Amino acid sequence: MTSRDVLFAAVGLITAAAGVLAVTSARVLHAGLWLVVSLGGLAGCYLVLGAELVALVQLLVYVGAVVVLILFALMLTRAGAGEVDTSVGHRWLAAAVGAGVTVLLGGTLIAAYGWGTREVAGPSNQEIGEQIFGTWVWPFELLSLLLLAALVAAVAVATTSRGQVDEP
Template identity: 75%
Template sequence: MTSRDVLFVAVGLLTAASAILAVTSRRVLHAGLWLVVSMGALAGCYLVLGAELVALVQLLVYVGAVVVLVLFALMMTRSGTTPEDAPPGVRVLSAVVALAVTVLLGGTLVATFGWDGVAVTGPDGSAVGEAVFGTWVWPFELLSLLLLAALVAAVAVATAGKGRVK
């Protein structure tokens, strides 16, 4: 076992542990914060595997946008600060379904590719960067404006009627 394998296992365990904590946290805000750790550690897994572009996209899109938007929504609505109790049966059923999906996905990947390494083919990071910031730059920028408008609208809706001078 090489040092790279040990590092991958360590980061993978961090990812799995924080994902479990994200699912089992009683406070929604804490679950969102554990989700940040889980997604960041998953980017670390991609880095160890040598997929730098995928790791960067993971950080930018999921950690930098989706999870931060969820946390922002929780903070604006002031929800997620009190413990939420789910019935014990729901928690057990959720754990069983998560374990079944993990076993199914892992079994499918091992049956399809085996334990051997798989050669990755396709464009490198510079070709993808040229496509995104060359051909697709205007749709990319329009999407960012749409997300900004949604964020401003969320702030307006969340603060409507609060702090208004009479």
């Protein structure tokens, strides 16, 4: 076992633990914060595997944009302060469904590819960068406008009280 294997196992364990805590948290805001840790740990897993570009995109898109937007909306609407109303039976059912999906996905991947390593072939980071910032730059810009519109809408919803805008 190499040091990379140990590092990958440690980061994977932190990521899995944060994912479990994100799902089992009683407060929505705490679940969102654990989701940040889980997605950041996933970026760490990508980094250990040598996929620096994928790790950077994971941090920028998921942690830096999507989750921050969700947390911002939760804090503005004060929805994150309340507890989630779930019973113990719902939690056990969710755990059983999650375990079943994990076993099904793992079994399918092992049956299809086995335990051996595979050579990954594909474009280089430079070719991907040229595609993203050349051919596909407009869809990314439109996505940023969509996220900005959602952010403005969240602020508008949070500051509107019974049809009136709160005065500072």
